[in-house]
Amino acid sequence: MYLSCAKIHLHQTLFEETVVPAPGSRWKLTEHPHCSSLPDRPLEKIMSAFSLRLATVLLLASTALTAMAETPTYQRVDFSTEVAREIANDQLNATLSIELSDKNPGRLAQQLTLAINDALKKSDAYPTVKASSGNQQSWPIYGSTITSSSKLESWRGRSEIRLESRDFKAAGELIGLLQEKLQLNGISFSVAPDTRQKLEDTLTTEAIDNFRTRADTIRKAWNAKNFKLVQMGIGTAGGNMPQPVMMRASKVMDAESAPSPTFAGGETRLTINVSGSIELQP
Structure with missing residues (x-):
């Protein structure tokens, strides 16, 4: 059996039935008008190619899930530190x-x-x-x-x-x-903008140093060999108004x-x- 179109549309059929067949009869298929210009290909080859692509997609998805499952996870700790200072207006x-x-x-x-x-x-x-x-x-x-x-x-x-x-x-x-x-x-x-910026830079360096020191203290408390930074955020408060x-x-x-x-x-x-x-x- 041959079809007049090499592409299989999932949302728009390439062939249309004329009538509902009686029991024991066969479907009558007519050529889709958009496929008249394409070369004929066996239905078995089209289905075989489609199955091969589907199997490839499933294999890649399975491989990705396996890699995610094998990725080691460690104990994660969230914490924060802050540094504050009074500055003259x-x-x-x-x-x-x-x-x-x-x-x-x-x-x-x-x-x-x-x-x-x-x-x-x-x-x-x-x-x-x-x-x-x-x-x-x-x-x-x-x-x-x-x-x-x-x-x-x-x-x-x-x-x-x-x-x-x-x-x-x-x-x-x-x-x-x-x-x-x-x-x-x-x-x-x-506080003048340039004065504020200089103090913010100084305090930011101090706050990050304190964060690093705190992280090492947590590592020692849990008897861990090492730690790695996952994410960090820096915020500023005060001196705006x-x-x-x-x-x-x-x-x-x-x-x-x-x-x-x-x-x-x-x-x-x-x-x-x-x-x-x-x-x-x-």
Whole structure:
């Protein structure tokens, strides 16, 4: 018996039955239209090739399972170590702002811009303090009567300047100077990025050394000859958020009545955690 197609489709038959045969009769097979161009091959050869491929797949799967079963496994131990250190906050961040009102929104925006530009110009005298303009916004002010006919009375606007410095003394002097026209909204302290990175590198080395020492202690306790590292993870905690100094927005003061503030940045606790798994080898 010959078939007109060399490929056997598992999800789409190559031959179709015409009718359900009566008992004792044979199936009538018709050639699939997509296989008319392929050379005829005996059904026995097609089935033989299919069986051979199936046997090969089963043999490979059996070999892989046997290899996995023969792979030796040892006692696995999970544990972690950590190193922590207090570090001084060496960066100050402050925000000052000004609020003004005017009936003309264009004139209001101009007044706010002039005030911030003046503050930035004064900041140039303090090279160790980084100053930058912050948010600026304006909103309408309506009459006090809550009716549909309430009229627009004026506009009010707010603009900010932001300071960043490691020189607390210079920052304090500049803040005192700017408070002649601006309001102090808040101050926060944090660890500078480069300072934090250097400490993280040091603590990471210490934490890994502690992990290795702990692993050897576990090996000795179990009378194992050796151990190997399976996996390791390193995490960092602390020192992410600036430490705020809570205060109300201070009122604008005269230069003589506004002494330069003295700041103490406080400390931040930085922690490096090393966790992982080892396998003990007898």
